[in-house]
Structures are given as C-alpha cells and as structure tokens.
Amino acid sequence: MLAVLVKLSLVAGFLLMLHFGDGYLNAGAWTAAVHGLILAAVAAFALWGGFHHMRTAGAHGAGERGIGIVLHRAVGYDLLARVLTWGREDRFREFMLRLARLQPGEAMLDVACGTGTLAIAARRLVGAVGRVTGVDASVQMVERARVKATRAGVDLTFVQATAQELPFEDGQFDIVIGTLMLHHLPKPDRSTFFREAERVLKPGGRLLLIDFRRPLHESRLPRLHRHGHIDMNAVGTLLVETGFRVDDTGAVGTMNLDYVRATTDKILPA
Ligand SMILES: C[S@@+](CC[C@H](N)C(=O)[O-])C[C@H]1O[C@@H](n2cnc3c(N)ncnc32)[C@H](O)[C@@H]1O
Known part of the structure; x- marks a missing residue:
C-alpha cells in the first residue's frame, strides 16, 4: 500500500x-x-x-501455510513479468532454457509452470518427438497457459497439480525444471518436491532449479515486486539428501537469479 x-x-x-x-x-x-x-x-x-x-x-514470505503461495491473477502475472523484464521476457526465458540443455526427443516437466511461458518456449527445443508438460497448483495459471499454448499453435499438456504430489508414473521425464517457484513452497515441503521430482525422473534424469538469491544490500525503497529468496547451497544439501548428485550451481546471468543443476542417482534397471 x-x-x-x-x-x-x-x-x-x-x-x-x-x-x-x-x-x-x-x-x-x-x-x-x-x-x-x-x-x-x-x-x-x-x-x-x-x-x-x-x-x-507477504514482503519476503516463504508461504509457511498450506501448499504454498499459489497465484491466481494470471493476466496480472504476465503483465508483471513483462514490466520486470523490460518487455524482454523471451530473452529472460532463453537464459533459463540454455541451462536446461534440452535435446530433441526429451520429455520435460515444468513444475509450478505459472502461465506456461517457459514451457511454451521449451516446446520447440525438444522437437516433434519430445514432449513438454507443465503443472501448477493454480487453476487460473493452468487455464491461461493452455490458452497461450493454443495461440502459439504448440502441443503441450498443462495439468493442475502440486509440486508435492506430481500426478505421474515413476520414471517418465528426462528433465524436471522449477523456475521462480522454490520461494513459493513452504520450507518443509521442498524436500517433498525433490523426492517427487526424483521419482518421476528417468534414471540419470536432470533437475534444474532457478530462483532469486538474497541481494547483498536490501533496498528500503518501495519496490514494484517483492519476493522471497533462496540459498542454492542449502538447496544443494537437500538435493543430496533426496537422491540427487549436484552437478553445479551459479548465477543465471540475468536479474539476481541463481541456479542449481542436479542428476538423479537412480540406477538403470539391469
Ligand atoms: C512466481 S510463479 C513462477 C511461475 C513460473 N515457473 C515462471 O517461471 O514464471 C510461482 C508459481 O508457483 C505456483 N505454486 C505455488 N505453490 C505451488 C505448489 N505447491 N505446487 C505447484 N505450484 C505451486 C504458483 O501458483 C505460481 O504459478
């Protein structure tokens, strides 16, 4: 206010x-x-x-209640993303997708996909044989994602579901991605999400997480958008506890975003 x-x-x-x-x-x-x-x-x-x-x-809330901070104003979210990226959201998403190293034919799952902008951009990278699925806890975000995919003329699946309970069989995906969503999950549920990601990944499957790091100096000025922050080193420790091997962490190279890449330790069946 x-x-x-x-x-x-x-x-x-x-x-x-x-x-x-x-x-x-x-x-x-x-x-x-x-x-x-x-x-x-x-x-x-x-x-x-x-x-x-x-x-x-809340100002820096990590949503310690319910299933997380679920967003409902889908059009407002897209507008905010456009404003915060100075109208260059496509470039912003490219930075993220570069880290995913998607290959033609891969199956990708975008967890807490929001209005589907990243999933839609990923679709062309996995080619005709690949597939992209997005899930979000918000009906409104999922509906808007479907409308955007139809408008873009791409074939994607969007499902309303939570990160804590992914509605997929074991070993379905080559890569699971979660962007700007960890700070929306209650802290105790983050390891539940990682276990779910590990379960739905194929042996050797990859996980890419991207979120805001805490800035060195917190501004006291009112800001257009306030959000929580994530310590990717702490996330790395949790990932190891939930069956992943951490490959690398670092700065995404846009905004104050950090990433962590991990691979599941699952063994290929003999
Ligand atoms: C900041 S948005 C990020 C959306 C998208 N990944 C992006 O990069 O623009 C966070 C999203 O997490 C969703 N969310 C919050 N809690 C969730 C949960 N437990 N399971 C699935 N989605 C959740 C919200 O509805 C919202 O769409």
Whole structure:
C-alpha cells in the first residue's frame, strides 16, 4: 500500500508542478486533473499484479501455510513479468532454457509452470518427438497457459497439480525444471518436491532449479515486486539428501537469479 501511495503521489506532484509552473500544456486545471486521473489509473492497473502478489505472499514470505503461495491473477502475472523484464521476457526465458540443455526427443516437466511461458518456449527445443508438460497448483495459471499454448499453435499438456504430489508414473521425464517457484513452497515441503521430482525422473534424469538469491544490500525503497529468496547451497544439501548428485550451481546471468543443476542417482534397471 505504501508503494502505491508513494508512486501516485509522485505522479500527482509532477502534474501539480507542471500546472503551477508553466501551466500544464497551457490548458488549465481540468486538463491537468484528467491527465492525472488517467495516469493514476494506468499506473494502478500496471502495478496490480505486483501488489496482489505482495498481499498474498507477504514482503519476503516463504508461504509457511498450506501448499504454498499459489497465484491466481494470471493476466496480472504476465503483465508483471513483462514490466520486470523490460518487455524482454523471451530473452529472460532463453537464459533459463540454455541451462536446461534440452535435446530433441526429451520429455520435460515444468513444475509450478505459472502461465506456461517457459514451457511454451521449451516446446520447440525438444522437437516433434519430445514432449513438454507443465503443472501448477493454480487453476487460473493452468487455464491461461493452455490458452497461450493454443495461440502459439504448440502441443503441450498443462495439468493442475502440486509440486508435492506430481500426478505421474515413476520414471517418465528426462528433465524436471522449477523456475521462480522454490520461494513459493513452504520450507518443509521442498524436500517433498525433490523426492517427487526424483521419482518421476528417468534414471540419470536432470533437475534444474532457478530462483532469486538474497541481494547483498536490501533496498528500503518501495519496490514494484517483492519476493522471497533462496540459498542454492542449502538447496544443494537437500538435493543430496533426496537422491540427487549436484552437478553445479551459479548465477543465471540475468536479474539476481541463481541456479542449481542436479542428476538423479537412480540406477538403470539391469
Ligand atoms: C512466481 S510463479 C513462477 C511461475 C513460473 N515457473 C515462471 O517461471 O514464471 C510461482 C508459481 O508457483 C505456483 N505454486 C505455488 N505453490 C505451488 C505448489 N505447491 N505446487 C505447484 N505450484 C505451486 C504458483 O501458483 C505460481 O504459478
């Protein structure tokens, strides 16, 4: 709420300054007021996804209640992603997919896939023989993902399900990906998710996790989007406990994102 007030006051202050300075386009107080209202409405609409997320998640909440921080405003989420990536979400997703090293013919599972942007981008990388499946706990996110896939003319499956209980048989996927989702899971459920990922992966299957690292200096300024942070070294320890071998961790190279790549220790049946 503080962020909304600060931003709207800035817009109003700027307009008043113009009005009492040289006159707002020399057109009088009514024009200034109408422009102010329009600007405020546009700003409120553009920022709504972020504020809703803040309200749902808390400032740095790791969602210690229920199944996690489940998002419902799918259109708002896409809008927020566009704003935060300066309109270059495709490039942002490319950074992530490069780390996945997808091969034609592979089966990929995107857990907590949101509105499916990453899964849709991954689809062309696995080719005609490969397959991509996305799951999210939110009906609204899954519905929007399906609409986007249809619009993009790609064949994908989106299922409403939780990371803690993946509705798939054992050993179905070559790779499981989870982007910007660990900070949405309650801490005790993260190892449940890793065990599920291990179960649905084929022997030698890969896991790629990407999430926000804690910045060195926390800004006190109101921000458009607040979210939790993940320590990938701690995640690495949990992964080893749940049947993975950690391959590497590092910075994704965009925003303050870190990644961890791991491989399941499962043995091929003789
Ligand atoms: C920040 S979004 C990330 C979405 C997507 N992976 C991306 O990179 O844009 C986090 C997603 O996790 C979903 N989520 C939260 N808890 C979940 C759970 N327990 N199981 C599955 N999805 C969950 C939310 O509904 C939301 O879509």
